[in-house]
Amino acid sequence: MGTKKLLMVNHVTLNQKFAFEAANSLGLDIYLASEELPEYLTDLVKEEKFIKTDPYNSQKLISAVVAFIESKDIDFDGIVSFSEHSVLETAELASALGKVSLPVHAARRSSINKLLQRHICKVNNIRVPKYKVIDNLDMLSTAVNAVGLPAVIKPIRGAKSYGVQKITKEDKKDDYKRLLKEVKYQTGEEMLDSFRNFTGYFLVEEYIEGGVYSADGLVQDGKITIAGTVEFIMGPEPYFAQEANYMPARLKKAEMDELVDYAKSVIRALGFNNCGFHCEMRYSKSGPVLIEIAARLPGGPLQRGYIEAFGNDLTKALIKLVLGEKISLDGKVKKYILQKAKFLRKEGKLSELKASLDISKVRGVKEFKMILNKGDSIKVYPEIPVPLYYVFLSTESAKSLENLENKVADSIFLEIS
Ligand SMILES: Nc1ncnc2c1ncn2[C@@H]1O[C@H](COP(=O)(O)OP(=O)(O)O)[C@@H](O)[C@H]1O
Ligand SMILES: [Mg+2]
Structure with a gap:
């Protein structure tokens, strides 16, 4: 052959x-x-x-x-x-x-259709946030009354958090004016590229309080293999940007097991098979709750993170899977990693930017990329913010990871005018 x-x-x-x-x-x-x-x-x-x-x-x-x-x-x-x-x-x-x-019916339930995936989970008695669907933003207030506050609004389509926002009591008092203006802007023509498959429908759902995690892996001939878990650090609300992630997730074993079991029940209910998966959940007081799940591998940086943290090459494993080869992943923690996009919160011009270290050469720094330059203007929400830098750190222990993160942050000096 x-x-x-x-x-x-x-x-x-x-x-x-x-x-x-x-x-x-x-x-x-x-x-x-x-x-x-x-x-x-x-x-x-x-x-x-x-x-x-x-x-x-x-x-x-x-x-x-x-x-x-x-x-x-x-x-x-x-x-x-x-x-x-x-x-x-x-x-x-x-x-x-x-x-x-991947079976076609299951592909329809990937995160391109967050409503269908919720519907199937609900039918299978899997807990999902309480939700309402609206096809017109004029119906926002009625939907909010049905799910309660705080709530979340999100366009039903692919990926990236644009147009996803928390709805609070203050928004209600404001008659949703600020919220509607921003959501319309973030789901409008200019942002079309991120909104492929957007149908005009929105989900309005219960806000689930708790940390954001994912369980990722592959399904081969009905057997679910979990490569590991990721913990996401979110930017300031009401927006929901995933700004950083830790691997492994900083959770106790029992909590990790609970997340993994829940993710498996979602995968079985949706019928995902012979595919990669990326299952995002919030760990609430009463256990894991689905945010979204995709029948594909997590994004590129996370695939690189999995190789470093667990020695699991999901990319190669998925390729082997579609070629009909038997796959196996061991999932043991090898390194503690942090992948972080550092965002600035204040609008303005970056009038000074200096680093006191050659950051990419520091031990434990796998990747460092300064993204903004001196003289650039800083964009904040509702514009799509651009990070100051991206860093990928890898250490032998969780504690040294924290020290290294501080060392990187402290070595950068900037002024905003
Ligand atoms: N019901 C909810 N409760 C709390 N947070 C939510 C809820 N829905 C979404 N989020 C937050 O918003 C982020 C983006 O939503 P998600 O459904 O993952 O859409 P996207 O396709 O934009 O990634 C999630 O990572 C999560 O932190
Ligand atoms: Mg998401």
């Missing part, structure tokens, strides 16, 4: 280059079905292995891929996507071709 052929669907952004690198290091012959073959992938995907199509439209995607297979007289050994917005299209393509695939 020759080199195995892997078809990747949708390259999305530079962020996903690592998935192509993982496929390459597994010695696979890589094909790509996407809108374009970007310059940064030309070393990994040859021109003749690129299928130009619309990865957001399964009719077009399936037609183009089958035409390609027929004209080249080849067959793919596996089909995979790392993009939230192509979970459904990839499942339709892979199952139409009889390949290892």
Whole structure:
């Protein structure tokens, strides 16, 4: 048997280059079905292995891929996507071709449809936040009365927290004026790129108090393998930006087990199979509650985090899974890691920016990237904020992680005018 052929669907952004690198290091012959073959992938995907199509439209995607297979007289050994917005299209393509695939009905329940996933959980007696659906923001007040305050409003669609906000008593007093203005702006035309699949429906739901965690892993032939847990540090409310994450989650074993058991029950209810998953929960006083779950791996930085913290390469494991190879992950903690985007809270101009250390060279710093430059203006909500820097730290203990985080923060001097 020759080199195995892997078809990747949708390259999305530079962020996903690592998935192509993982496929390459597994010695696979890589094909790509996407809108374009970007310059940064030309070393990994040859021109003749690129299928130009619309990865957001399964009719077009399936037609183009089958035409390609027929004209080249080849067959793919596996089909995979790392993009939230192509979970459904990839499942339709892979199952139409009889390949290892997430079932199409389960793909519909990935986070592209947060309402359907809640509905299925509710039918299966799994606790989800109390919710109402509205198709018009004029109905906000009625929905808030039904779920109670504090509440959360969120557009029903893919990813990124734009348009997701906490609703408080103060908003009610304000007749929701500030809230509505910002939500309309954040879900409007300018932000369209983040809102692929937005249908105009919003969920208004009970605010669940508690820390934010995820359980991530893979399902192969009905067997759920958990790679580990992540703890997210959220930015200031009423917005919900995930600004940093710790791995492993800083929880007691019993709490961790409870989160994992809950995530497994959600996965079983939704019928996720032969896929990666990323299950986000809040750990409330009465236990874990689903925030959202996707039938794909967690984003790129988290996949890198899993390799460092647990030695679990989810990217390679998912590729092997779609190729029909048996996968295993050990999930033991190897390192304590923090991945953090440092945001500034004050609007203004960055008039001074200096570091007293060469941060990337400090022991335990795996990655450091200054994102803002001296002279840049600082954006704060309701604009989409840009972080000052991104850092990825890895240490032998939880305590030394904290010390290293402080060392990095203390070495940066800035002035805002
Ligand atoms: N019902 C809720 N209660 C408390 N926090 C919530 C609720 N729904 C969403 N959030 C917060 O908002 C963030 C973004 O919401 P999420 O449903 O994950 O949408 P997105 O697709 O934008 O990631 C979550 O990480 C969580 O912290
Ligand atoms: Mg989320």
